[in-house]
Amino acid sequence: xxxxxxxxxxxVLYVACIFAFIFAPILFSLVFSFNxxxxxxxxxxxxxxxxxxxxxxxxxxxxxxxxxxxxSVSTAVVATFLGFxxxxxxxxxxxxxxxxxxxxxxxPPTIPLIIMALAMLAWLSKLGLSGxxxxxILAHSVLTAPFxxxxxxxxxxxxxxxxxxxxxxxxxSEWQAMRxxxxxxxxxxxxxxxxxxxxxxxxxxxVSWFVSGLNKTVPVVILEIVQGNIDPQVNAIGTFVFLTSMxxxxxxxxxxxxxxxxxxx
Amino acid sequence: MSEPxxxxxxxxxxxxxxxxxxxxxxxxYPGEFLAIMGSSGCGKTTTxxxxxxLETPTAGQIHxxxxxxxxxxxxxxxxxxxxxxxxxxxxxxxRENVEFGLKMRGVAPAERTRRAxxxxxxxxxxxxxxxxxxTLSGGQKQRVALARxxxxxxxxxxxxxxxxxxxxxxxxRMQAVLTRLQKELxxxxxYVTHSQSEAFAMADRVVIMSQGEIAQxxxxxxxxxxxxxxxxxxxxxxxxxxxxxxxxxxxxGIVVExxxxxxxxxxxxxxxxxxxxxxxxxxxxxxxxxxxxxxDRNRVLCTLISEEFVGSMVTLFLESSDGxxxxxQMQERDLIELDLHSGSQIWLSWAVENAHVLDGE
Numbered sequence: 024x025x026x027x028x029x030x031x032x033x034x035v036l037y038v039a040c041i042f043a044f045i046f047a048p049i050l051f052s053l054v055f056s057f058n059x060x061x062x063x064x065x066x067x068x069x070x071x072x073x074x075x076x077x078x079x080x081x082x083x084x085x086x087x088x089x090x091x092x093x094x095s096v097s098t099a100v101v102a103t104f105l106g107f108x109x110x111x112x113x114x115x116x117x118x119x120x121x122x123x124x125x126x127x128x129x130x131p132p133t134i135p136l137i138i139m140a141l142a143m144l145a146w147l148s149k150l151g152l153s154g155x156x157x158x159x160i161l162a163h164s165v166l167t168a169p170f171x172x173x174x175x176x177x178x179x180x181x182x183x184x185x186x187x188x189x190x191x192x193x194x195x196s197e198w199q200a201m202r203x204x205x206x207x208x209x210x211x212x213x214x215x216x217x218x219x220x221x222x223x224x225x226x227x228x229x230v231s232w233f234v235s236g237l238n239k240t241v242p243v244v245i246l247e248i249v250q251g252n253i254d255p256q257v258n259a260i261g262t263f264v265f266l267t268s269m270x271x272x273x274x275x276x277x278x279x280x281x282x283x284x285x286x287x288x
Numbered sequence: 289m290s291e292p293x294x295x296x297x298x299x300x301x302x303x304x305x306x307x308x309x310x311x312x313x314x315x316x317y318p319g320e321f322l323a324i325m326g327s328s329g330c331g332k333t334t335t336x337x338x339x340x341x342l343e344t345p346t347a348g349q350i351h352x353x354x355x356x357x358x359x360x361x362x363x364x365x366x367x368x369x370x371x372x373x374x375x376x377x378x379x380x381x382x383r384e385n386v387e388f389g390l391k392m393r394g395v396a397p398a399e400r401t402r403r404a405x406x407x408x409x410x411x412x413x414x415x416x417x418x419x420x421x422x423t424l425s426g427g428q429k430q431r432v433a434l435a436r437x438x439x440x441x442x443x444x445x446x447x448x449x450x451x452x453x454x455x456x457x458x459x460x461r462m463q464a465v466l467t468r469l470q471k472e473l474x475x476x477x478x479y480v481t482h483s484q485s486e487a488f489a490m491a492d493r494v495v496i497m498s499q500g501e502i503a504q505x506x507x508x509x510x511x512x513x514x515x516x517x518x519x520x521x522x523x524x525x526x527x528x529x530x531x532x533x534x535x536x537x538x539x540x541g542i543v544v545e546x547x548x549x550x551x552x553x554x555x556x557x558x559x560x561x562x563x564x565x566x567x568x569x570x571x572x573x574x575x576x577x578x579x580x581x582x583x584d585r586n587r588v589l590c591t592l593i594s595e596e597f598v599g600s601m602v603t604l605f606l607e608s609s610d611g612x613x614x615x616x617q618m619q620e621r622d623l624i625e626l627d628l629h630s631g632s633q634i635w636l637s638w639a640v641e642n643a644h645v646l647d648g649e
Contacts, residue, residue: 183373185371185375186375188375191342192340192342192362192363192369193436193437194363194393196392199363199392203388204377207377207379208378208379
């Protein structure tokens with residue numbers, strides 16, 4: 024057996040271990056969500072959808088799901104809009120202090136969530152804006168706009184800068200060039216940014232918990248379930264949240280990567 | 289000549305400390321094929337971009353069709369540009385690319401499709417109309433880019449090194465397409481290039497730029513035979529440049545004493561006094577070779593250093609006794625008769641009228 028083959032097998036094993044490490048807890052959660060027994064032990068009990076029935080019967084969960092949906096969709100739109108604007112300002116203009124400007128825009132995700140959450144609460148309550156659904160939207164937009172910007176900026180960097188000038192040259196005003204050239208060119212990354220920011224907002228806990236007041240989102244409800252007692256409902260709802268986020272993230276990847284492959288072929 | 293379509297008057301363009309164009313005066317006439325040529329950084333592309341409104345002059349005035357254009361926005365002008373990068377919209381089909389300008393101008397969909405297809409057919413790429421632009425070849429994209437600009441029916445077409453990305457044989461074909469189009473349409477082409485062969489093959493007039501200034505404007509033949517200064521003489525290449533002191537004048541011309549010998553050059557337009565420094569050029573293809581010492585007064589004995597073949601033409605590099613390099617261009621079949629080899633001694637000679645004195649040097 025030659026050396027590269029051994030090395031390849033080891034690499035595959037290594038990657039498999041990493042995936043196992045990341046996904047095993049989620050997989051267990053998924054398995055136990057269909058387990059009839061109250062405690063997560065092996066051997067498993069019977070197959071059961073009891074816990075799903077229970078959470079779907081709980082009006083609190085429905086309200087939280089509705090809140091989460093409103094928050095994540097609104098956040099996605101606001102954050103992607105902000106992200107697009109900042110990415111475009113970086114693409115189009117050169118100005119003094121552009122470095123610090125970009126650093127400042129990319130800063131929010133580097134701040135520990137708990138600090139961010141506390142700061143948001145202090146700030147929003149001073150302004151009398153805390154405890155509302157849109158307080159969460161506001162906070163999440165700040166938190167996720169940098170992700171949207173990073174994705175859209177990547178796409179803009181692939182654009183021939185002459186394209187925009189060509190649109191002007193052919194009689195398009197600045198707005199027409201934006202609408203007919205820049206936005207269509209960035210569309211895959213815009214959809215991708217919408218999916219990703221929605222996913223991040225949907226399962227964000229710390230900030231939501233601090234600024235939400237009585238308007239609970241799904242992650243906040245999960246914590247409340249866990250705090251009470253050991254309840255397999257949490258497996259069911261966790262699986263639901265995981266699948267939602269995963270779908271959005273995968274969609275984001277599909278939109279971004281498939282278009283990139285196409286434009287390079 | 290008729291009224292100029294475009295005038296540049298004292299036009300300057302600065303980018304921070306860098307002067308891209310300085311004090312430019314230039315007239316462009318309706319229906320002419322004008323090439324602006326120079327090496328990179330000479331200001332030729334900046335000049336073109338100012339015509340398209342993509343750069344605003346720092347000082348001076350640009351008029352198009354009698355109107356002052358300095359502060360007219362790009363989209364309010366009728367100056368379509370064919371880009372070096374082509375700048376075709378990758379998310380649109382060939383037809384949609386050609387329709388783009390008409391769409392911006394508010395032409396109805398049916399009408400713009402008709403006009404786009406007409407131009408695609410005229411450029412012989414009608415069959416690719418619905419193809420995505422990224423699937424077309426370089427030559428096909430080139431034709432789409434031309435159609436996209438020409439469908440606007442402009443009075444003037446700007447071209448920024450449009451052939452620089454194509455294979456050599458495709459360049460020759462596109463040159464034919466461009467010259468034919470320009471003659472058929474009768475519109476002005478302003479063609480920026482660094483390639484002398486492109487400029488000389490297509491243009492009615494050539495502008496040679498150097499360091500933001502116009503070094504010479506003239507027909508390709510004028511520039512080739514009578515370069516205005518040393519820069520142009522060196523830039524167009526294949527010129528023998530000799531500098532010396534004027535010792536006397538006679539009816540034929542002026543007598544110039546150089547380190548390589550004493551020669552007679554044709555009288556310059558502006559006469560100068562004896563004792564002044566004179567530079568003259570002799571085009572490499574106007575120099576004759578002979579084994580016997582020739583009768584001409586303009587003769588010099590040289591040693592062959594090397595040869596360079598391009599097709600059936602050959603350029604010989606020779607050296608006179610004082611170490612000055614001479615270039616001679618000739619047909620390869622004429623060279624065989626001379627039976628030369630490296631180190632051979634041979635006489636160079638040229639007629640007085642072919643020794644052209646550079647003005648102002």
